[in-house]
Amino acid sequence: MRLVNTFAAAALATGLASAAFAQDPTKVGFIYVGPVGDFGWTYEHDQGRLAVIEEFGDAVETTFVESVPEGADAERVLRQMAQSGHDLIFTTSFGYMNQTMNVAKQFPDVKFEHATGYQRADNVSTYSARxxxxxxxxxxxxxxxxxxxxxxxxxxxxxxxxxxxxxxxxxxxxxxxxxxxxxxxxxxxxxxxxxxxxxxxxxxxxxxxxxxxxxxxxxxxxxxxxxxxxxxxxxxxxxxxxxxxxxxxxxDDWAPYYVSRVQAVMDGTWESTDTWGGIDSGMxxxxxxxxxxxxxxxxxxxxxxxxxxxxxxxxxxxxxxxxxxxxxxxxxxxxxxxxxxxxxxxxxxxxxxxxx
Amino acid sequence: MDLSVVDPVALFVGLVAAATPLLFAAIGELVVEKSGVLNLGVEGMMIVGAICGFATAVKTGSPALGFVAGAAGGCVLSLIFGVMTQYLLSNQVATGLALTLFGLGISALIGQPFTGVKSPTMARLEIPVLSEIPLLGRLFFSYDIVIYLGIALVAAVWWFLKFTRRGLVLRAVGENHDAAHSLGYSVVAIRLAAIAFGGACAGLGGAYLSLARVPQWTEGMTAGAGWIALAIVVFSAWRPWRVLLGAWLFGGVTILQLNLQASGFLSWLQSLGIPAQAQYLSMTPYLITIAVLVVISADGSKARSNAPASLGRTFTGSG
The missing domain is CATH 3.40.50.2300 (Response regulator)
Structure with missing residues (x-):
């Protein structure tokens, strides 16, 4: 398990972020169950993350943590992400459900998106593909x-x-x-x-x-x-x-969904939703x-x-x-x-x- | 349920192949522990061996060179551990754990360009005549050469530890490093050699995973095999032939539970109300390991005499 892009947190800690930008970039975190190089499930989620960077450029800052076991470790990683100023966090495995709900309760201002789960809250959306x-x-x-x-x-x-x-x-x-x-x-x-x-x-x-x-x-x-x-x-x-x-x-093509959800956070129109896209949506x-x-x-x-x-x-x-x-x-x-x-x-x- | 689809010969052949990475890593770790060093970095050395072996085999087109490079990779990584624990006197447990994390990280880095690449295939050793004997041919003579090397290595380690002078010295260092030191043996040099040997073996085991068993490179592909190898050493009570038994047992339950699942046997048991879960089967080797540990610590006289007395203790070499 490795934390990538820790410089983001460091920049925030020294207060550089607010000074350097007229508007803070939207911080988006991703937590993956496998390595990004698995050429399967996690790889496609990371392709979605790259699409977000492609779309918004400097207006977003993304972080990901890979190979996070489903369990207590996940909760720790999520809490760390929430504390380090992330606006939106994608939790991309079914087994992160309870951890997502727990951390979401403690950080009502942070938005969470949980893949393939069924529990939602005001700041927790779920999404999956058919x-x-x-x-x-x-x-x-x-x-x-x-x-x-x-x-x-x-x-x-x-x-x-x-x-x-x-x-x-x-x-x-x-x-x-x-x-x-x-x-x-x-x-x-x-x-x-x-x-x-x-x-x-x-x-x-x-x-x-x-x-x-x-x-x-x-x-x-x-x-x-x-x-x-x-x-x-x-x-x-x-x-x-x-x-x-x-x-x-x-x-799995998560890119359009990820881009639209980040856009919603930027626009302030993000709401807790339940998305289940199929062949028709391109997911x-x-x-x-x-x-x-x-x-x-x-x-x-x-x-x-x-x-x-x-x-x-x-x-x-x-x-x-x-x-x-x-x-x-x-x-x-x-x-x-x-x-x-x-x-x-x-x-x-x-x-x-x-x-x- | 149809148990007839489970072919016992195929089961045994699968078991032996599944056990080979464990066998290499465990027999190497056994030698390391016999010299009094506890290296918990087996998982890290295995995965580095896996990527070094895979990368070399892809670049050179030769699986044999791949295995050599896998052993070298594991060996180099283990020497980092050796220098840290033997010269800088760092804590063996902490350093070993750090070695695993380091190995997982660096293998992912080296492996970046090798994901999705095909490795050259390893030719199966077709021993003429012998492999054509109806049942025995498949049972004993249908493997790749590395599997035979693994078993030969167990025999060599057994012979070395039991019958050679150098083996005796290595065991002496593991039993009481101060005594060995006062007799004039270089504890540090002997331990470094053992650590390097253990690293090379773990690297070979890793290379077998990425070149023969899966065969491909994926990040984190050892998925805990190194920890199982550590358990096998304890299970074996530090006896080489029992390492072979342990590796076959640990590898065997995986293959067995998959076969029982695919044949519908587990489902059939469950439909009778017997709570037969694949997990129970997967648990058994670990339960046996715990039982072995209990026996070792309960009845000293026989079993304990085999556990190296200086295991994990730092040698300061003063006096």
Whole structure:
């Protein structure tokens, strides 16, 4: 864990900042769960930070702290940021939720933006992307391309965000391939390349010829490339790790949101909001489709993405039963956001128990 | 649930590969601790070895040179620790922890241009005839050469410590540095050599991660392996062959829990109402380590005799 840009705090302490500028630059802090060089989740958040600098130049000052464990450390880092005069702080992992709420209570004048969480306050907004829309699209490709009918899925923690992704991908895969089976392995970490690589190898040994992941490193993609199977990039375009293996990637694009929220703080119009952007808002995007995807399947996947963006297709459209066979959505019914945000069950057809 | 998809041979092969970085780091640390020095910087030396090895392999196109550079990188970093603790007499625990933080930082810096770069692949050692024996061939003769080197290294360390004069001197320094000093042995030089050896081993372990096991460079990719190596040394009660056992056990539970999860076995247990979580399995080696520690401190006579008596104590060399 390293504090970057500490000079900002030093400048403030000596009172130089107020003397040098007619108006203080807006200070924006970011706290990341992994290293900025993970080429996945954290990398994309940092791209958002760079977009903020690009947009506002000298009018903003940004700070980031990377590889902050979810726990007491996060609270310490957040408090330090709040005390050193930050106006807006982005906390970019689900596990920072309680820490964000605690520190926000103590610093009512500082604005907080918590990614993928569900607790809000007057100075805490939440934002997330509808990754499950992306998972639907890659699920179609996975279902259409698997030959062993086994899709390996490396999950991180059994939280609604991850479970939703598994369900969405499975339903889509099953819609094009009724025999498809999902094997899910929980790694209980967001970032551990060696463990993720082992999980990928294990799944391949047990018959998976398509890999999906909801962890942040590029290790599974590297293994997929080595073993000659196909996989999907997570959070970021990972084709440099799997030029043959990557079919496409679900990419997170936080830049427009970050820029608009910093603008709101500058204008004094910032309010606590709850944003959940999907393919339509550009928050969820796709890397180039591989030419290994059969043309008609690629066509179908692209059409699905367009239909989701246009609001004509919802990845969770009934009839869908829960894993135990009890009905969840009736014919034509779509899932409401509340259920999706708290999703703690598999849909019918997925084997295995969600660890609790 | 379908346990038949778990192939025991594949399980064992995966276990051995997963254990190799731990094995290197732990056997090196064992020698360091046998000389009476506690170096908590294993994690830092491993990650520096990982990036030095990866960078060199990419630049030269040779994984073999990569491993040499990984060992050299870990060795150089460990000598910083050596100079600090042996000449400047700094506290070993604090210096070791600082070494880990330093190693993580500098590896991230060196690694900046190497993220997303592909390393040259390492050829698997196909031993003719032997690797074609049906079951045994895969079990024993299907690995890359580094894995055999790791096991050979354990044998060499065992032989060195047990049967050679120099090994005896090293152990003497670890047991009672004042006595060794008064016999005319250079405590500082011997300890520096042990520290350098430990650093090189940790560097090799790190290089195995970035060149063979993952294989790629990512910041912070050791993700705690160095701390596990420290636990293995305690688990082994400072005995080389038990380090091998410990590394296979610690590496093995990771592979085993992944296999049990993927096969649906854990889910099946849970559906029977048995609270079988992957975490319980991951916990077991640490519980065993604690148990070993308890045994060591409870019954002195046999177990304790193996823990170096001067471990972690500063040698001032006066008199």
């Amino acid at each position: 990754f499950y829309e992306g998972r639907h699209v890659i699920g179609l490709i996975a279902g259409g391309m698997t030959e062993s009918n086994i899709v390996g899925y490396i999950g991180s923690f059994p939280i609604p965000e991850v479970i939703r992704g598994i369900n969405s991908a499975y339903l889509a895969a099953k819609s094009v391939n009724p025999d498809v089976q999902f094997k899910v392995v929980w790694s209980n970490t967001w970032f551990d390349p060696a463990l993720e690589a082992d999980a990928a190898k294990t799944l391949i040994e047990q018959g998976a010829d398509v890999l999906m992941q909801h962890t942040d490193s590029t290790a599974p993609m590297t293994i997929a490339e080595e073993e000659g199977i196909i996989a999907f990039g997570q959070a970021s375009d990972q084709s440099s790790f799997g030029p043959n293996a990557q079919m496409t990637a679900i990419m 969820v995007a796709f890397a180039d489709f591989s030419d290994k995807i059969p043309a008609d399947l690629a066509e179908q996947a692209k059409a699905a993405a367009d239909a989701i963006a246009a609001g004509e297709l919802h990845p969770f459209t009934g009839p869908i039963n829960k894993q135990d066979g009890s009905p969840w959505l009736a014919e034509g019914e779509t899932a409401d956001d509340g259920t999706l945000l708290g999703m703690n069950f598999y849909v019918e057809g997925i084997e295995g128990v969600i660890p609790n």
